[in-house]
Amino acid sequence: MLWRIDPASDEPLYSQLVAQVHLAAARGEVAPGDRLPAARELAESLELNIHTVLKAYQQLRDQGLIELRRGRGAVVTGAAARDLSPVEKALAAFLAAARDARLSPQATTTLVKEAMKR
């Protein structure tokens, strides 16, 4: 799968990684049983500290998306196979509505963040 990191973004680096695994799983780019790259390899390629990658992997494990096994690395679990198409459908509808209401991207994101805090 493709991993990308934008150091200029406000989002912490490790959570950028976490979000991409969620997306890749939803799109079927990684399947249950697939192995994620070794943390060291990913860290080297993206010029990240290895602890950043490990933090992302630990969070993914806490969320049940991967299992961390000694010697086998990070293995994607069955939970990752969740079908996110209803969410993407609802999101598309939400974004269309936001555009119709001429909400700015910032205002739209704020709306979502506020809603999630409730």
Added chain:
Amino acid sequence: MTPPSGPSTEAWRPHARLAAACSALAALVLVTVAAVVVWSWREDLPDPVASHWSGAGRPDGFMSLGTFVLTTVAMVVGCSLLFGAIGWFRGAASSTRRTVAAATVWVGGFGATLLLGTVATQRGLDDAAQATAPGTALALALLVPLVPAAVAAWLVPGDPHRPAVAPPDADAARTRLGPGERAVWIRRVGGGPALAAGGVAVVGTALLAVFLQVWAMLVAPVLLALAVAAMFAFTVRVDATGLTVRSVLGWPRTHVPADEIERARVSRVSPLRDFGGWGWRVGAGGRTGVVLRAGESLEVERTGGRGLVVTVDDAATAASLLNTVAERAR
């Protein structure tokens, strides 16, 4: 899928010819020295000598010493010519030239040790029918020549760093990246029909050794298993440094630096037609192939006429990221 040709892509030819010729010469010298030594023993040897042994360890094939020596030398010459031709015509990448040199020298060493090992035990015998099975000689003949083969590979010089002059063509697919954004694409490849065939070969040779009770022959399945493990499971990685293809064992591996990439694209591979088989191969025009199955593959045009083809899914993502990092490296 025809590689580009022109003066700049032909610079490898003198290196390829030198490596092919020198290693063939070395193989010939090795087997000739062994032939001379064995010939000098002819007064102590039975006539004919035993040249083949049955599974039960009894000799069942006999030849005059002269024929046995000539057959072995002919085997070495035949293999040297075949490997030499591959190096001569397809040695665009230094990895190909190294492999050709190692394989040629190994065959020379194999012929030499086999000749010495099987004949040495027959010295002083009146009748070749008493000759014991050369199990140890066979194992030694497989293993010992690995040493000069490694030396030959080490002696072949690597390719000089040859940066590309122009960025990839404008019509080559790109991945959109922000100015400071970093990206990597990593995928494992493995299995496929090649792995199954390799597994069958390992089990087959192991069973044969057990059935014949020639324990030294177990060297063959062990070497085969190592080769299968090294050849049929890879990690393919595209990042800012370029493309890295690495066996799960850590070797073999290859790296194409981003600034040597002229263009990356998705292509389709037919293992038999394009590369004559599966595994780490060399194809027409000196392209290197890491071929585990038919179908979708990532194809990279590297400076100096060195192409690399890797069969991998999602090759489109890899190719567009490679074009982007190649452009960034200019």
